Amino acid sequence: MASNEWGYVGAAYALTWIVLFLLLARVLGAVRRAKAEYESAVKGGYNA
Amino acid sequence: MSPVTANTFDAPKAGRWPLFGWLSFAFFAFAQVYAVATSPADQMMGHLQKMMYVHVPAAWVTFVAFGIVLWTSVLFLWKEDERHDLMAAAAAEIGAVFCGLTLILGMIWGRPTWGVWWSWDARLTSTLVLFLIFVGYLALRSFVEDAQRRGQWSAAVGILGAINVPIVWMSVKWWRTLHQLQSDPRSLSGEYALGLVLNALAFLFLMIFFIRRRYEAARYERAAEHASQAAALGGYNG
Secondary structure, three states, X not given: OOOOHHHHHHHHHHXXXXXXHHHHXXXXXXXXXXXXXXXXXXXXXXXX | OOHHHOHHHOOOOOOOHHHHHHHHHHHHHHHHHHHHXXXXXXXXXXXXXXXXXXXXXXXXXXHHHHHHHHHHHHHHHHHOOHHHHHHHHHXXXXXXXXXXXXXXXXXXXXXXXXXXXXXXXXXXXHHHHHHHHHHHHHHHHHHOOOHHHHHHHHHHHHHHHHOHHHHHHHHHHXXXXXXXXXXXXXXXXXXXXXXXHHHHHHHHHHHHHHHHHHHHHHHHHHHHHHHHHHHHOOOOOO
16 A cells, blocks of 8 residues: 555646536637637628 | 627636536535435445435436537538537537446445456446547547538538447446446435435536537637727728
8 A cells, every 4th residue: 555645646636626527617718619619600691 | 790790609608607607516516415424424435325316317427528528519510500510519518528428436436345456358348449539529620720620521420429428328238347237316326326316416517517618719709809800801890
């Protein structure tokens, strides 16, 4: 059994939370960008 | 009906998905604290056992995500509705992240228990192959411009990739591996099982949330492309 087992456990949990928050930021960022792009394309269409 | 408002290219609606996402994160936090706080140290692994609550659910939702890729890829090839292709791509992207997370968490668990970060045994190698197939799937999508061709090619890769999932699942039974047999709530004592079930549900809710929002972004991207094309062809009149 490893002497610093809590270190490995802490690293695993920290990595999980970091990955999930990065994924959250990426997905919500993609939604925000795509929505803005869509709204500007529709606005451009109306003004055409 | 203008091309922009045609069924496949409607702007999607977020609905109650943002609320679902925040509730999923809150449930995830609860499940993690519950599992760590209530499970006693294992006789063999000590507190390293607590890595089961992140590594195993991450692997399970990877399989679910690639199952969604399989299902929606078949639907796309059958019905040729682009929404199925966009859903497959969203599931592949989120599944690839969870698959990568599973691999790294496995390495962190393997180092103190096996004494090595990595071993080329059947479970680890087949999981790595699964990960690389879906990275390739995402790379393929970025190289192909034509939507129809991109959908067909990536559906073929998605179906072939998902066929690898049962091989990964059964690898610990078919071959002699360092990896233990599949963890299962029925084979665990009660003090460990509930934590695993709660975390599996939390990971599942998060996966559903991420795939749905990524799909929403893809639908907006397609709707924007069509709005731009409609504008170039004489103005948007939706």
